[in-house]
């Protein structure tokens with residue numbers, strides 16, 4: 656569905672996207688993650704034909720986005736970062752205008768608009784001026800605009816940006832609903848959104864792809880994965896030495912949490928199980944134990960690790 660080869664974009668000497676390649680198969684929902692300025696929007700603008708690449712190529716369903724841009728664009732519903740809307744048009748009027756512009760046949764405009772309005776929950780505002788709508792409803796109009804010509808591929812640049820938690824949920828629900836019929840490439844800063852919606856995540860930093868996998872696989876592969884917390888009622892000098900001596904335990908720190916209890920945190924080698932060894936040790940040493948937890952890395956840990964290290 657999407658085929659990106661060595662795509663590069665330089666702005667007056669500054670490289671925003673640096674030779675990235677990836678493919679997206681039909682039906683996939685892919686989260687596109689990266690810190691501010693990573694190159695997400697620039698990539699999306701190239702994919703949608705709004706920005707010419709410096710080098711490399713991108714094709715949508717075999718149509719090159721530049722040499723065959725009309726056909727490529729027909730396949731795409733694009734919701735840009737800042738949705739440009741005509742403030743003094745009514746919602747339904749605007750969507751009809753956009754549908755016609757995108758090549759929807761005159762006699763199908765009405766039903767296409769009705770469908771997009773229905774999908775995006777715009778029924779109650781469809782006769783209102785866009786300029787009078789709240790941010791959340793404007794985002795929905797942007798999404799309806801992306802959908803109105805029934806594209807197979809949706810490219811959504813931070814669709815929940817600036818929304819309140821209820822609206823975020825609503826938009827997220829909408830995306831889940833769209834997932835069945837569409838291929839989706841979605842950029843966002845909200846990691847939980849990716850974890851819920853996407854089976855695949857591409858992490859980009861400084862214009863380069865740093866990771867491309869399922870959210871779980873990424874979290875599992877993280878070097879810093881595996882933190883174990885244990886709370887014991889015992890004197891740290893003895894405990895520290897014995898815990899440190901266990902296999903797979905790397906780094907250890909502790910703090911006093913009151914009443915003689917101490918909280919020990921340790922990093923363990925990825926994929927290793929040390930809880931059993933700790934509970935047996937505590938039993939053998941007669942250390943009262945009240946907590947023993949293993950934390951696995953989250954997508955957020957992966958994001959931080961991959962985008963902050965350099």
Ligand SMILES: Nc1ncnc2c1ncn2[C@@H]1O[C@H](COP(=O)(O)OP(=O)(O)OP(=O)(O)O)[C@@H](O)[C@H]1O
Pocket residue numbers: 666670671689690691692693694695696697698736
């Ligand atoms: N039209 C432009 N002219 C010059 N530089 C640009 C232009 N558009 C983007 N850039 C630069 O390219 C880099 C990548 O920007 P881009 O907007 O793609 O990042 P992003 O990942 O979408 O970030 P954000 O999360 O903030 O939206 C940034 O350094 C940005 O300043």
Ligand SMILES: [Mg+2]
Pocket residue numbers: 695696697736812
């Ligand atoms: Mg952006």
